[in-house]
Amino acid sequence: MSPWRVEWLRLVRTRRLIALGGVFVFFGFIEPLGTYYLPDLLRHSAGGLKIVIPRPVPADGISSYASNALLIGLIVMVFVAASACMVDARPALSAFYRTRTRDFWQLLYPRAAVAACAGVGAYLLGLLCAWYETGVLIGAPGTAAMAESAVLVSVYLVFAVAVTAAASTLARSTLATAIWSIAFLLVISVAAAVPQLKQWLPAALTDAPDALVRHTAALHYYLPAVAVCAVGMIGLVLAARWRGSSREVS
Amino acid sequence: MEPSDGGTALESEASDTTDLAVTTHGLVRDYGHGAGLHGIDLVVKRNEVYGLIGPNGAGKTTLLSILAGLRRADAGRIELNVPARRVAMCPDTPEFEPWLTAAEVVRQSRGLAAAGGGDRSSGGSRTPGGDRSSGGGRSDGADPVGQVLAHVGLADAADRRTGGFSRGMKQRLSLAAALTLNPELLILDEPSGALDPAGRAELFQLIAQLSDTRTVIFSSHILADVQRVASSVGVLDRGQLLFQGPTQTLIDSYLRPAWNVRVRGCADALVRQLRDLAWVSGVKLLADQSVEVEAVSADIGEHELPRALVAAGVGLVSMNPVDASLEAAFLALTAGNAGNGESGG
Numbered sequence: 001m002s003p004w005r006v007e008w009l010r011l012v013r014t015r016r017l018i019a020l021g022g023v024f025v026f027f028g029f030i031e032p033l034g035t036y037y038l039p040d041l042l043r044h045s046a047g048g049l050k051i052v053i054p055r056p057v058p059a060d061g062i063s064s065y066a067s068n069a070l071l072i073g074l075i076v077m078v079f080v081a082a083s084a085c086m087v088d089a090r091p092a093l094s095a096f097y098r099t100r101t102r103d104f105w106q107l108l109y110p111r112a113a114v115a116a117c118a119g120v121g122a123y124l125l126g127l128l129c130a131w132y133e134t135g136v137l138i139g140a141p142g143t144a145a146m147a148e149s150a151v152l153v154s155v156y157l158v159f160a161v162a163v164t165a166a167a168s169t170l171a172r173s174t175l176a177t178a179i180w181s182i183a184f185l186l187v188i189s190v191a192a193a194v195p196q197l198k199q200w201l202p203a204a205l206t207d208a209p210d211a212l213v214r215h216t217a218a219l220h221y222y223l224p225a226v227a228v229c230a231v232g233m234i235g236l237v238l239a240a241r242w243r244g245s246s247r248e249v250s
Numbered sequence: 251m252e253p254s255d256g257g258t259a260l261e262s263e264a265s266d267t268t269d270l271a272v273t274t275h276g277l278v279r280d281y282g283h284g285a286g287l288h289g290i291d292l293v294v295k296r297n298e299v300y301g302l303i304g305p306n307g308a309g310k311t312t313l314l315s316i317l318a319g320l321r322r323a324d325a326g327r328i329e330l331n332v333p334a335r336r337v338a339m340c341p342d343t344p345e346f347e348p349w350l351t352a353a354e355v356v357r358q359s360r361g362l363a364a365a366g367g368g369d370r371s372s373g374g375s376r377t378p379g380g381d382r383s384s385g386g387g388r389s390d391g392a393d394p395v396g397q398v399l400a401h402v403g404l405a406d407a408a409d410r411r412t413g414g415f416s417r418g419m420k421q422r423l424s425l426a427a428a429l430t431l432n433p434e435l436l437i438l439d440e441p442s443g444a445l446d447p448a449g450r451a452e453l454f455q456l457i458a459q460l461s462d463t464r465t466v467i468f469s470s471h472i473l474a475d476v477q478r479v480a481s482s483v484g485v486l487d488r489g490q491l492l493f494q495g496p497t498q499t500l501i502d503s504y505l506r507p508a509w510n511v512r513v514r515g516c517a518d519a520l521v522r523q524l525r526d527l528a529w530v531s532g533v534k535l536l537a538d539q540s541v542e543v544e545a546v547s548a549d550i551g552e553h554e555l556p557r558a559l560v561a562a563g564v565g566l567v568s569m570n571p572v573d574a575s576l577e578a579a580f581l582a583l584t585a586g587n588a589g590n591g592e593s594g595g
Contacts, residue, residue, distance in 0.1 A: 095315075
């Protein structure tokens with residue numbers, strides 16, 4: 001049985017695929033709906049107060065989905081990736097794997113790749129739901145902008161998995177791996193508040209769905225962040241490979 | 251008591267390195283406070299069953315982990331005369347992905363080895379019974395995964411998920427997952443720790459069969475098991491190899507010859523008379539009124555004990571040598587090493 005099939009079974013039999021897909025699909029359906037009915041909800045809850053809210057535009061529905069998907073969904077994806085990449089969480093299981101492979105990369109690569117594919121796939125599935133519902137309720141967002149934002153967010157999600165893979169070779173448990181990964185992603189999100197850094201940090205990519213669909217930014221604005229993501233992923237993967245290979249089973 | 255030359259003879263006899271599967275030279279792994287390994291010179295011949303015995307914390311798991319490449323030594327050298335990819339290890343408490351079935355674990359083991367560039371599963375697998383079949387699939391119509399599971403007694407559980415397995419079943423599965431790789435060197439850490447008596451008997455029968463075609467190193471603290479199956483034994487205590495050599499040499503070297511004598515007449519008087527004899531190193535009256543006599547050597551005892559019985563004027567009912575067990579030899583060997591402080595590892 002190939003390592004790829006084992007990773008697929010890990011996702012399916014542990015129901016992590018359902019959890020991952022479920023979160024993104026849930027937000028894909030609920031966020032455009034919430035955006036569409038938000039003025040009505042506020043009117044009903046405002047009592048005698050008059051609230052004036054502009055009519056929602058397609059970008060609101062997509063932006064609302066992306067912001068929640070890249071918060072709650074990202075956390076779920078990091079936990080799924082951490083549980084897969086954490087080769088050494090159980091020493092006896094680690095011994096089983098490590099005595100059958102010559103290079104730690106052979107263990108980490110399928111785990112990280114399948115987790116990244118699952119995360120990206122779940123995000124895109126949720127995005128399709130959000131796109132459909134936004135189109136039905138509010139109006140169709142631009143196809144090119146949607147495609148561009150999908151690619152950019154996918155790059156960010158793959159970067160997040162690379163961060164998790166690297167963290168898994170430093171931490172001793174799945175929980176610790178997930179916490180370190182989320183903390184790191186949070187730090188670069190906070191750092192992105194610095195205007196001089198924003199365009200260069202991977203966290204900039206999380207703004208892409210809103211900005212591209214509203215046409216407040218063009219694709220080339222995000223290219224520096226994509227380049228940093230690419231370099232960062234290579235560095236993280238190499239670090240994970242080195243660190244994982246030099247680690248002992250205790 | 252000093253180790254006999256039987257222990258060190260193994261190294262000189264095995265001077266031809268092609269006969270050796272594993273040798274270590276001054277292997278050190280220091281965990282601090284005396285724990286770890288301190289200069290281990292292990293010599294394991296090809297196609298032998300080598301039993302590693304020692305109390306808890308002696309360093310057995312550390313030594314086996316270093317041999318398997320799971321831990322590093324701080325100093326020393328390992329000469330592994332088998333390809334690293336032909337080494338398989340079964341830990342004392344094996345674990346598997348709980349959502350995989352037993353058959354899938356064996357297939358996973360083969361898949362990992364194949365993906366890792368090992369030629370063991372693609373080059374053919376020899377089941378413990380000796381029949382060779384294609385590793386990648388079926389050559390003689392038989393499923394190699396089913397065969398190896400049947401060999402360890404897990405045929406009925408092949409399609410059950412391992413999450414519900416007992417520790418004993420996991421140990422069997424661990425062995426199946428290792429055997430399917432056709433290893434030249436099989437390292438087993440406490441392989442019978444969770445098995446019932448019948449399971450232990452089956453396991454050691456299997457290990458005895460394996461020694462025809464491969465080298466087996468296993469650790470155990472059930473010394474009767476080691477005595478049953480190991481041709482050579484290493485006694486590890488506080489990170490030091492106190493003895494290494496043929497199992498029988500250890501028993502012969504570290505046990506004084508003793509006989510159980512049953513007499514008609516006054517056993518108390520016989521005990522008093524025997525105590526005065528210079529060649530008697532120990533004598534005690536047992537609860538069943540038989541007398542256990544220990545001599546300084548087997549040769550002297552065999553000649554002098556009958557004379558002493560005649561001189562005592564007692565009627566001899568029976569006289570039997572006391573069974574020499576590895577456990578008794580181990581206790582005799584490690585007794586001198588006791589009290590030197592606690593150790594771990």
